[in-house]
Amino acid sequence: MEVFTRLADIRGRFINTAVALGTFDGVHVGHQQIIRQAAAYAEKAGGQSVVFTFGNHPLSIIAPDRCPPLLATPAHKAELIAALGADVLLSVPFDRALLELSPDAFIALLADNLRPAFIVVGPNYSFGHRGAGTPAMLAAAGRRLGFAVVVPQAVEVGGVPVSSTLIRQLVLAGDVAGAAPLLGRPFRIEGVVAAGEGRGRELGFPTANITAADGQIVPADGVYATYVYAGGVRYRGVANIGDNPTFRGQARRIEVHLRAFSGDLYGRPIAVDFLARLREELAFTGADELKAQIARDLAAADEYYK
Numbered sequence: 001m002e003v004f005t006r007l008a009d010i011r012g013r014f015i016n017t018a019v020a021l022g023t024f025d026g027v028h029v030g031h032q033q034i035i036r037q038a039a040a041y042a043e044k045a046g047g048q049s050v051v052f053t054f055g056n057h058p059l060s061i062i063a064p065d066r067c068p069p070l071l072a073t074p075a076h077k078a079e080l081i082a083a084l085g086a087d088v089l090l091s092v093p094f095d096r097a098l099l100e101l102s103p104d105a106f107i108a109l110l111a112d113n114l115r116p117a118f119i120v121v122g123p124n125y126s127f128g129h130r131g132a133g134t135p136a137m138l139a140a141a142g143r144r145l146g147f148a149v150v151v152p153q154a155v156e157v158g159g160v161p162v163s164s165t166l167i168r169q170l171v172l173a174g175d176v177a178g179a180a181p182l183l184g185r186p187f188r189i190e191g192v193v194a195a196g197e198g199r200g201r202e203l204g205f206p207t208a209n210i211t212a213a214d215g216q217i218v219p220a221d222g223v224y225a226t227y228v229y230a231g232g233v234r235y236r237g238v239a240n241i242g243d244n245p246t247f248r249g250q251a252r253r254i255e256v257h258l259r260a261f262s263g264d265l266y267g268r269p270i271a272v273d274f275l276a277r278l279r280e281e282l283a284f285t286g287a288d289e290l291k292a293q294i295a296r297d298l299a300a301a302d303e304y305y306k
Helices: 029-045 074-083 094-098 103-114 135-145 164-172 175-183 199-205 287-304
Strands: 001-003 015-020 049-054 086-090 117-118 148-150 187-194 208-213 222-230 233-242 252-258 271-280
Touching: 001 049, 015 029, 015 103, 015 135, 029 049, 029 135, 029 175, 049 103, 049 199, 074 187, 094 199, 103 117, 135 148, 164 175, 164 208, 175 187, 175 271, 208 271, 222 287, 233 271, 252 271, 271 287
Parallel strands: 001 086, 015 049, 015 117, 049 086, 117 148
Antiparallel strands: 187 208, 187 271, 208 252, 222 233, 222 271, 233 252
16 A cells, blocks of 8 residues: 655556545545445546545644544554555545535545546535535536535444444544443554553563554443454453552653563553453552452453454
């Protein structure tokens, strides 16, 4: 998959493209449908599939105080899009210039730079200044300019329409198991391992302390069954999110114990897939009680590994 961050770099490079338009925060199952359909229509047109999205959430410019935390880092988002068969990822910064474009100007930008044969959008897609553009407006323009607009039905899971907003609510509540079928995979946090206070090692359960990527959403405090990816290897893990009330004075952090691992992870990238929340964070009377609970957590996590 080729990746571009400026429209100027893609202008004139492709024709007969099938373009998937959207913010695609989290690349959930609804987004996946749109991107897969674009790939299929590109093959039909003998062109390339292009995913046109933004490197930052539009609300970071429109209303920074309402900008939500991200469900996936930009790097993970690109990996997910590539896995869906996209030929090209156009991830441009959303800025004031894009914000002020009228719907007609945005359509002209698409037509001039991407030369589409097909454009695929979700039923709630909006574009242009104040979000005034609609799929119907895009389809009418397509009839004039020579491209077809495809609007798949919204994807539902358990009778509920899938949305990034709903997934964020579930993750923030700690319901990572409920978020997984909407994402089409476990919720993931990516970050770098930072030095901790060594208490886990003293207890016999060494942990990696993770500094999550900027702007990424973090689940509710509690203990979770996880898979951990480090150095190209997947480990079973148990993560704790919170301020560790047994040892007061700590800031909120993400700590994960990798089972069957020995070695040094400091400064290295790590990814944690959250499978299920095992319990809320608790305060214990001392180290022995905490060690006994950790052993129970490890046993409880076993039912979530495949």
